[in-house]
Amino acid sequence: MSILGVGIIGCGGIVLQNHLPGLALCGDVRVAGLCDSDERTLERARTETGCSFVTTQYAELLAREDIHAVIIATPNMLHFPIAMAAIAADKHVLCEKPIAMNAVDALVLARSADVARVRHMTAFTYLFVPAMRYLKHLVGQGDLGEPRHYRSCRLQDWGTRDLGWRMVKKFAGTGEIGDMLSHRINFAQHIVGPMTRLVANVKTLTPIRGGKPNDTDDWVAIIADFRNGATGVLESSKLASGRNESWRSLDYVEVNGSEGSFEFTTGKWNELQYGRLGGPGMTVLPVPREFWVWPGSNRNLGVGDPLVSFRYDQAVEFINAIREQRPCSVTFHEGAAAQTVMDAALESAQSGRWIDL
Numbered sequence: 094m095s096i097l098g099v100g101i102i103g104c105g106g107i108v109l110q111n112h113l114p115g116l117a118l119c120g121d122v123r124v125a126g127l128c129d130s131d132e133r134t135l136e137r138a139r140t141e142t143g144c145s146f147v148t149t150q151y152a153e154l155l156a157r158e159d160i161h162a163v164i165i166a167t168p169n170m171l172h173f174p175i176a177m178a179a180i181a182a183d184k185h186v187l188c189e190k191p192i193a194m195n196a197v198d199a200l201v202l203a204r205s206a207d208v209a210r211v212r213h214m215t216a217f218t219y220l221f222v223p224a225m226r227y228l229k230h231l232v233g234q235g236d237l238g239e240p241r242h243y244r245s246c247r248l249q250d251w252g253t254r255d256l257g258w259r260m261v262k263k264f265a266g267t268g269e270i271g272d273m274l275s276h277r278i279n280f281a282q283h284i285v286g287p288m289t290r291l292v293a294n295v296k297t298l299t300p301i302r303g304g305k306p307n308d309t310d311d312w313v314a315i316i317a318d319f320r321n322g323a324t325g326v327l328e329s330s331k332l333a334s335g336r337n338e339s340w341r342s343l344d345y346v347e348v349n350g351s352e353g354s355f356e357f358t359t360g361k362w363n364e365l366q367y368g369r370l371g372g373p374g375m376t377v378l379p380v381p382r383e384f385w386v387w388p389g390s391n392r393n394l395g396v397g398d399p400l401v402s403f404r405y406d407q408a409v410e411f412i413n414a415i416r417e418q419r420p421c422s423v424t425f426h427e428g429a430a431a432q433t434v435m436d437a438a439l440e441s442a443q444s445g446r447w448i449d450l
């Protein structure tokens with residue numbers, strides 16, 4: 094296949110922000126179909142891409158032979174059924190997180206994609222931050238020594254505004270757990286390894302948002318044990334008043350090991366903080382240039398804000414994995430592993446007990 098046809102299912106905010114600019118960096122790729130249930134959103138995406146095939150029915154898009162791969166970016170409850178239909182139609186799939194509404198479905202998805210031999214990828218976008226990739230590299234080569242503690246803190250101010258489908262459990266599954274914590278769970282598993290047990294609490298402190306009912310969590314905290322003996326503390330909130338949103342708000346990860354500590358914040362895409370055992374404290378560790386762009390991406394750092402544009406490397410990785418007939422760097426298996434922890438966090442919060450993983 095020389096020209097790779099990509100279909101987009103769900104053409105809302107994240108598609109415009111991340112996926113379309115990412116696809117635009119890929120050679121020999123054509124956006125060959127767009128699907129959204131909302132006509133106005135569909136029209137906006139058609140204007141943006143010039144794509145001639147648009148539909149409100151995803152089955153029509155999946156039936157097309159000129160579409161070889163799909164990006165699924167609908168509300169969460171549709172990820173599993175659409176991804177299963179895409180796999181059955183022999184399409185490669187990049188699916189937004191969380192990839193399903195529970196871990197059982199997420200595992201079914203991962204196994205089905207393997208059996209069908211299609212490429213599959215979970216949109217854990219923040220693994221594409223250059224500083225996160227460098228952190229993984231440094232931990233992998235032993236610079237941390239034995240990992241002891243993992244700590245993540247994601248604090249945003251979303252106030253009490255209406256969050257649309259995101260504040261309806263039957264559409265979103267969870268609130269902050271799926272929105273923000275899922276990425277930080279993935280970081281933890283990526284950097285430190287699998288967790289063995291956890292205890293968690295969740296709160297819905299804004300039962301009304303924008304005058305409408307909210308039945309999803311807006312704060313969550315987890316204490317976890319990792320298989321390698323490390324501990325983890327993960328907290329995420331939409332209610333940190335005054336902290337602003339997205340990359341202007343706190344997104345902090347720290348890993349402490351027997352030889353030193355590293356600190357990562359998404360807002361500082363090309364630096365880490367590093368401190369060595371017995372040293373003078375944390376100091377800036379610049380990320381070397383070879384980590385600034387994802388391998389195989391021709392993204393030009395001189396174009397746009399690198400704090401935004403690292404996200405484009407995600408679609409590039411998906412397309413390159415298809416072309417090179419190799420697994421994507423972040424598969425549905427990582428999506429399912431994170432979902433297992435999300436489910437356990439909810440179970441722990443409901444039961445008040447530690448949950449084994």
Ligand SMILES: NC(=O)c1ccc[n+]([C@@H]2O[C@H](COP(=O)([O-])OP(=O)(O)OC[C@H]3O[C@@H](n4cnc5c(N)ncnc54)[C@H](O)[C@@H]3O)[C@@H](O)[C@H]2O)c1
Nearest residue numbers: 103104105106107129130131134166167168189190216218
């Ligand atoms: N990876 C990241 O960093 C990141 C960031 C933001 C959002 N997300 C994820 O992306 C997904 C979409 O989020 P968003 O912010 O773009 O939401 P959004 O509401 O802006 O977009 C979702 C779109 O799906 C459409 N849709 C609803 N039902 C549909 C159906 N049956 N068929 C086709 N389209 C349908 C809606 O009309 C809407 O346009 C969510 O799962 C979210 O968790 C991921």
